[in-house]
Amino acid sequence: MHVQCKFNAGSALRGGASMSVNDEWTGQSARCLQAALRMTHEAFAEHLGIGVRTVASWHQKPETKPRSGLQRELDTALATAPTDVTDRFHELINGGPLNLPDGAATDAELRLSEDATIVAALNWLDTHAGWDPGTARREVAARLAALDLHALQDRGVHRGRVDQRATARALAEYYGTSATGHGRYSAKFGMNTVSSTTVLTHPNWLDLDCPLFPKHDRLKLAGVTPGDNITMDEASADRAAQRLAETLALGNRMVNMPLFRLLDVDIRKHQLTGTVGVTDFVGYVVTMDLLEGELVDALTTGQPTRPRSLPLRDTYMPNLASALDVGGRMCAGGALALTAIARPADAFRSEPDYLLLIQERSGQVINAARRLAVIPKGFHQPLTDFRADAQVGATLRREMEEELFGRDDVDNTVGEQRHADPMHPTRQSEPMRWLLAEPGRLRMECTGFGLNLVSGNFEFASLIIIEDEEFWTRYGGDVQANWEASRLHQYSSRDAELLEELVNDVAWSNEGLFALLQGLRRLREIGGTRVDLPEIEWEIR
Incomplete structure (x- = not known):
């Protein structure tokens, strides 16, 4: 998933992998972390130990400020994230696009395998398109890696x-x-x-x-x-x-x-x-x-x-x-x-x-x-x-x-x-x-x-x-x-x-x-x- 993320003035991260005492997480910045982790709503909720509706609410109301306990959970999730995740997070938090690295098609296939609904849709597509099993998964993974996400968002506006x-x-x-x-x-x-x-x-x-x-x-x-x-x-x-x-x-x-x-x-x-x-x-x-x-x-x-x-x-x-x-x-x-x-x-x-x-x-x-x-x-x-x-x-x-x-x-x-x-x-x-x-x-x-x-x-x-x-x-x-x-x-x-x-x-x-x-x-x-x-x-x- 992709979101273009920017903090309010003065709150963008600079350098480190944790939030400073003057920074507060918002729904928007939490979305950036979710995108950097490449997690579904369900996976991100489980990662933080919260309900799926809370994650969904951050997408609906990006200006929302999570309560203090969740602020700490988000701090921990970012501080313990691998370097490639924090790099993606920094890029997103400063408004950059989510550029998938080499091997993104393989990474996308892993994501496709975790979502039961997407898996069902892939099986349906293989059957009705007359494709060999697994073809739809590879086709969708390749398209996901090649998406111009800013163009996709612009199309939504149009x-x-x-x-x-x-x-x-x-x-x-x-x-x-x-x-x-x-x-x-x-x-x-x-x-x-x-x-x-x-x-x-x-x-x-x-x-x-x-x-x-x-x-x-x-x-x-x-x-x-x-x-x-x-x-x-x-x-x-x-x-x-x-x-x-x-x-x-x-x-x-x-x-x-x-x-x-x-x-x-x-x-x-x-x-x-x-x-x-x-x-x-x-x-x-x-x-x-x-x-x-x-x-x-x-x-x-x-x-x-x-x-x-x-x-x-x-x-x-x-x-x-x-x-x-x-x-x-x-x-x-x-x-x-x-x-x-x-x-x-x-x-x-x-x-x-x-x-x-x-x-x-x-x-x-x-x-x-x-x-x-x-x-x-x-x-x-x-x-x-x-x-x-x-x-x-x-x-x-x-x-x-x-x-x-x-x-x-x-x-x-x-x-x-x-x-x-x-x-x-x-x-x-x-x-x-x-x-x-x-x-x-x-x-x-x-x-x-x-x-x-x-x-x-x-x-x-x-x-x-x-x-x-x-x-x-x-x-x-x-x-x-x-x-x-x-x-x-x-x-x-x-x-x-x-x-x-x-x-x-x-x-x-x-x-x-x-x-x-x-x-x-x-x-x-x-x-x-x-x-x-x-x-x-x-x-x-």
Whole structure:
């Protein structure tokens, strides 16, 4: 992994291999030491005797100053490090690039062998590319050693400047229109604001008003998941190997957990039905998840985005028919929800309202990095009970615990899952136990379904309403996003002007904007006097 590291003025190391009494470690300098040691999050945490979440927090908030005990542990780790490590550390701490020495390919292969997820991805790539075992490992190691890491970071900055509207325009050009009644979701907010997205949907898939409980939430697990039938040509395999090298270099968090794959779907008002199978996350990461990067890179360099100009998209999802053929391709995805929490009137708000939560996504996430999104948002995947977890509501309840109520033990990127029933009532957070203790406190509905043309993902847009305003009084101070969000923003359901400005923000992820608009549309219908919103009318284009 690589980070460009500089201390604040006066704190850069000069000569020795230890910190002076006037120097303090920060998240940024700790990242430099991790990069110099060439350790994963897990290996570095074990080296220091700390939790993985602490290491992750240094990457999310580089200005953080570790507590005094950790300051001493970091001092010791640097003082006892080999000379080549301290040399790399000094170079990094002064802003230099991480230049891998001779034999770096061998060193990279050692790193590749330690990461179980990367090993699984390499095996997947060998199989689907038709390579001899071990070929993918050597290919990724060579790419890792050859990476221009400053250029990689610069590319991330350029990608971040491509906004939601640009991707919507580009994919409208690529896919054109459908003759089946399906089209890209757009909506008019009030009189002046019109937003278009890349979410392929249908009138029957919108305004579902579908409670996310078993009677209505009826996705089923297939007895046998059909093979993915993915064969990779040389160009696709090369891009997959490059993606794995970049993932290692940038320290992105990736865990190979089971992932639900959509096989067929039947969506109608008040009911979600369909079938899902189970696949591996790594197969998605090195295939369909590459489509977004290819598109955004074309936009940043002024390249065309027409058919036959995007090789990966031309291979994996070349037209609307292939996008709709969810059983014939790798179709992963998830659920995301606009969360509305009832609040009483107070000295600053003259009337009761709903608090609406919006997140800025971290740069460390695989999906919608550095974009605005509703919260919670997560991949649809099982924990331990694959059949029960096929329900969309199961994912949203888990994501509430993880992303809003701080439960690390249901975050599969942090550690292994050993509990027989992670969502057992005795393991629930106190806020979740309170919400489920009495009927009527928590309302969960699916408001729409679509297929995001960015990567072909399925998206279950939903609305979570906490109806009892006592919740905010009791637990409002406990609501906190996890590592997947870099920041949370509050909005009031009675502030139409600020919400219109939010809808107009070009930093949205397409699926996030889809869920926001559908959620606000439903909230306006059922929210009563807590809501003051203009009409929101959707259109299929």
